[in-house]
Amino acid sequence: MKTKVLMAVALTGLLGTGLYAYGGNMQSMQKGMSCPSGMNNSMMMKKQKKMRSHGVMSLLRDLNLTSEQMKDIQSIKQELMKKRTRPTVAFTKEGFDKEKYIQIMKQKRDNMLESKAEMIDKVYKVLTSEQKEQLKVLMDLRAERMSTMMNKRMRF
Template sequence: MKKRVIISMALATVLATGLYAKGNCDRGCDYNKSSKMMKKSHKGGFMSFVYNLDLDDKQKEQIQTIKKEMMKKRFAKKDSAFTATDFDKEKYIQLMKQKRENMIESKAEMIDKIYKVLNKDQKKQLKEMMDKRKERFSSMMKKRMNFDKNCNGRG
């Protein structure tokens, strides 16, 4: 008798756990979709502002061409600090510093080329969007700073 009760309790627990997990998955299993959307929207970066502008088809095509060109340059074959038997620490450090500098220069070049594709109104709209983001960020930081000052004994 006790054995049947224990088995039925264990079975009920397993089933309940499975149903609970299934219910949570129905509500929150959009993780992959949302992460893909976030990557696609370039949340918060320069390109997100550009994509929010009213671009004509020619501008969209030019921007895509610029991006492809920059990607080819970014992932071009580079020298390596590794050989079959050795690792050159100094060369590795030098390559990583160059990579960082090149990335900054490449991004600035891409922004410059894309900016030249935009018309006057789009440039004005882009600047307004960037200013709004800056204001939102500074007001958010201001709220955080005020919150920290007034927290029970901290600050």
């Protein structure tokens, strides 16, 4: 009986450790441990950075922005964030207004394109002419990379 309990505890500990190691993969990579897929830490971090960076706004990091420009862009982002309607308005102490939630989410979906375009327009006005040219070049390079990557995938 004692051996069965001891085996169960040992097996549970082993499985728990394995699950922790698998689930805690991101923390282990940051600490310098090996990645199960064979990629080293720098490769994984670059891949994660590429996966997060989409859109024109992510290219702003590559421009030489002044601190004043960064503050202006941050205030533009904050201003537009304040204008957004939150779906939490549909929740009250008494209950949940399903129709109001649906209406808010539809408006959010419909207005997403306009709000992004407005933000890009305002940020673009903050940039100097050299930065605008540099941004255009970066956008062209990204499009070229994406095209090359898609062509490679299509060739199998």
